[in-house]
Amino acid sequence: MFTGIIETLGEVKELRKEDSNLHITVKSSITQELKIDQSVAHNGVCLTVVALDAENYTVTAIDETLQKTNLEHLTVGEFVNLERAMILGSRLDGHIVQGHVDQIGTCTSVEEKDGSWVFSFQYDAGLNNPTIEKGSITIDGTSLTVVNSGTNTFSVAIIPYTYEHTRFNTYKKGTIVNLEFDVIGKYVSKLMKNRD
Template structure:
């Protein structure tokens, strides 16, 4: 379980192919605090630490994960948002995030405003995911508030701190991002759909 509050960014230092899997070696200031089998969210994707050095650690993404996320587009030297799993005795500063990406979306607007940035994302509505005004959504693992919600698009406004301390500053129009929709909204949408069928 995660909160969507990014701890730091890591850098992809090496990518190793093994069959249909990709092993990502990540350089990060968190490396010396991690342990084998620990869960870490990478752009919102929960992956397990499989090996460690003093300055790097390795995680593995299987084909299923690669097909459903933007991890397949990562290249060496790319920045990646990192968050360790939440502690039960800590504050939930973001929202409940599972680290299971629902689908990807595409950035269709990036506009610098006077002191903030607006990003707008488009996604495939037929997958059944929804956003609501002032609700929560996770973009590349970042807990954000939805504005201007439609059936297949939504916007978020980014403060300077978030823009600087996450990889959103590297996201441009046409880029693919990972989306995890609010877990409560997903359950409500499923209940409504089932009631319409029965």
């Protein structure tokens, strides 16, 4: 379980394919605090630490994960949003995030708004993942509030701190992102659909 509050960025140091798996080695400021078998969200994808040394650690993404996320598009030298699992009893500063990406989306525009930014995204509505105005959404692991919710589009407003400390400062039109929709909204949507 995560909160969607990004702790730090990690630099991709190595990408190694093994059969259909992708081993991702990351250098980060939290590496020394990690341990084998620990869960860490990478761009919102919960992955298990399988190896580590003083500066780097490695996680493995299986084919199922690669098909549903943007991890297959990673390149060496790119940065990823990182968050360790929440500690029970801590404040929940973002919202309930499972680290289970529902689907990818595409950035359709970036608009600077006198000290903040509005990012707009489009996604496949056929997968029945709803957004609602002022509801929660997770983009590459970052907990955000939806504005301008449409059938297959939405926007988010980004403050300078988030822009500077996450991958948002690298997004442009066409950037592919991981989306995890609000878990409560998904349950309500499914319950309503089952009533029909």
